[in-house]
Amino acid sequence: MRVLQLIDSLEAGGAERMAVNYANGLANRIAFSALAVTRKQGILKEQLDKAVLYTFLERKRTIDFKAVSRLKRFVKDNSIDIIHAHGTSYFIAAMLKIAYPKIKIVWHDHHGGRSTQKGYKNAVLKMASRFFDTVMVVNQELKAWAERNLAVAKVTYLPNFAVRDKVEEKQTTLKGTDGKRIVCLSNLRYPKNHALLLEAFRDSGLHKKEWSLHLIGKDSQDDYSSFLKRFISDNRLDDSIFIYGSCSDISNVLEQGTIGVLASVFEGFPVTLLEYGMAGLAVVSTNVGYCGEIIQNEKTGLSFTPSDVEMLTAQLKRMTDDEQLRKSVSEALKTTIRESYSEEIVMNALILQYQNILNAKQK
Missing domain, CATH: 3.40.50.2000 (Glycogen Phosphorylase B;)
Structure with missing residues (x-):
């Protein structure tokens, strides 16, 4: 063959x-x-x-x-x-x-x-x-x-x-406080719905509790990217929300995170969710496409409707406030990946x- x-x-x-x-x-x-x-x-x-x-x-x-x-x-x-x-x-x-x-x-x-x-x-x-x-x-x-x-x-x-990436050299160091990093692994383009995520992060007030948000993915330096950067600046979140562009050492990046989030308007079957799970992150995910099969609300993570900023805000606050919840859903997600994916x-x-x-x- x-x-x-x-x-x-x-x-x-x-x-x-x-x-x-x-x-x-x-x-x-x-x-x-x-x-x-x-x-x-x-x-x-x-x-x-x-x-x-x-x-x-x-x-x-x-x-x-x-x-x-x-x-x-x-x-x-x-x-x-x-x-x-x-x-x-x-x-x-x-x-x-x-x-x-x-x-x-x-x-x-x-x-x-x-x-x-x-x-x-x-x-x-x-x-x-x-x-x-x-x-x-x-x-x-x-x-x-x-x-x-x-x-x-x-x-x-x-x-x-998903598999662990083959680049062994640790090239990327995330900013922020250890144990309080939220990672979003998505290229900066419309369907990935970063605007809703940024709004929810601001409304949650998590930045006041030392939590930070890290956007990993291709930055095309276009109008979409400019809008996100302007939102961060206008809301004085420069010390809490960080944009890194594409990174080749994804496993290393995710190991530095605590929560993984995916906010897309639509998805097929996002490899990102599997990568979050393999890295041991607790996941907050959109419920579109196949996402709901991987992230079953309350079991393997928390889910939300990608048009509902209040729902995402509430799920982020709940996940950051409850260490035991983070531990239980991340372990359940790892088991699901091992057994099915x-x-x-x-x-x-x-x-x-x-x-x-x-x-x-x-x-």
């Missing part, structure tokens, strides 16, 4: 982290594991295992025949059986299928609500789905949508999993799906 993971970039993000996790996880389980990046290299390249063969396609436009040619050559030179395309990389995978029909294509939908929106992009996806052998999804909502809308016979749910469990399920694809008759 020879498999190539395909992703548009290696900047820090959920789909990108999963592409790397799959490539690494398969490296010692199948004959050949590789990863190809179509458009932009990034910080996650450091996380790739040395056993994973890597290539960069230098795709510069939507329809880029040179990039398709590079991909075809890489696939043929390495006798690849399956391309596992993550997120928006499905388009170049479909183009390859036209040029090289024997290749098997898996499309993996990580992106929650974005995939179910109407418009031009979904029309392209529906057309491209004719070339998919299987669609993999990260929650049941996406599974139902794919079964209704895409021209593919096989749609499979596969949970995400471990690398071993997910890799075995993935390989079984690959075997089914290869055993199926050629389209």
Whole structure:
């Protein structure tokens, strides 16, 4: 079995982290594991295992025949059986299928609500789905949508999993007081709902009790970022809310936290929640997408509706005030991850799906 993971970039993000996790996880389980990046290299390249063969396609436009040619050559030179395309990389995978029909294509939908929106992009996806052998999804909502809308016979749910990052050097030191740090691991962009989190943190008054909030994720220096920084400044929270940008030493960062928070307006299956749990953080999470399955309110964390700032404020205050609650939910979350979302469990399920694809008759 020879498999190539395909992703548009290696900047820090959920789909990108999963592409790397799959490539690494398969490296010692199948004959050949590789990863190809179509458009932009990034910080996650450091996380790739040395056993994973890597290539960069230098795709510069939507329809880029040179990039398709590079991909075809890489696939043929390495006798690849399956391309596992993550997120928006499905388009170049479909183009390859036209040029090289024997290749098997898996499309993996990580992106929650974005995939179910109407418009031009979904029309392209529906057309491209004719070339998919299987669609993999990260929650049941996406599974139902794919079964209704895409021209593919096989749609499979596969949970995400998390691993400790491979960068051993501790590069990032969080500010604030030990034992009183709240960490938010999300790129600075709209769906991640940082504005609500900042408002709730201010309203909670936690900064007056030495608690601090730490935003970890890509900062595009755009209007969204400027709004957040202006909010921090206008509310005199510069000594309590800190923005770090992308960090390669995520395990080290999370080890310095006490509470992990996710406030997104929509999610598919956030790897972030698994990373929080593996690091032993107590979690306060949005209840959208698959989040409610991982963070069961009162059991493995506290949840809230992402439009309700008062609810988030109350949950933050409750979690910070109750050390015993933090201990019980973090231990329960660790157990849940170990029993349901471990690398071993997910890799075995993935390989079984690959075997089914290869055993199926050629389209």
